[in-house]
Amino acid sequence: MQVDQAYRLNKRASxxxxxxxxxxxxxxxxENNPDYTRSNREKQxxxxxxxxAIESISSEIAKLDALSAENSDISGTYAMISVQDLLIAKMDAKIVKITEVSMGCA
Structure with missing residues (x-):
């Protein structure tokens, strides 16, 4: 289905x-399945x-061209913490929170 466009078009038409x-x-x-309807609405x-929640986070994400002369030095030691409760569309992507760690704690 993913690679066969003709199949997808035929399936949609069908x-x-x-x-x-x-x-x-x-x-x-x-109407005949109220438990399913209630469950589906809760899940939605x-x-x-x-x-x-993801949209509010993504509005704060820097773009590739976001570095300027003022903030171009981003060197340092950082901790990456996985944000498990957020799902995003790509299966192989992960959202993390990056926090700067002082050198004395590393």
Missing amino acids: DQRWSARNPDYWNNYR RYRNRRRR
Whole structure:
């Protein structure tokens, strides 16, 4: 599915045709499965909170060209602390908090 664009397009078209033939399916499903509906809404609220937290952090992240003459010296010893409660879109990426450590503590 990930590499075959024709398959994805056919799948999307098929899903759209099915949805057009069954317009009330999801309303009926939610009505007949209140526990699932409640659980799904709680999970969506949780995902929304995490997304907002990530967005607030990413607005503080420096861009590649953020260094200026004033702050170009960033040498030092730092500790990287993993932020486990935040999920991001890339599976191989990690968000960390970097804190400067004085040389006496290293």
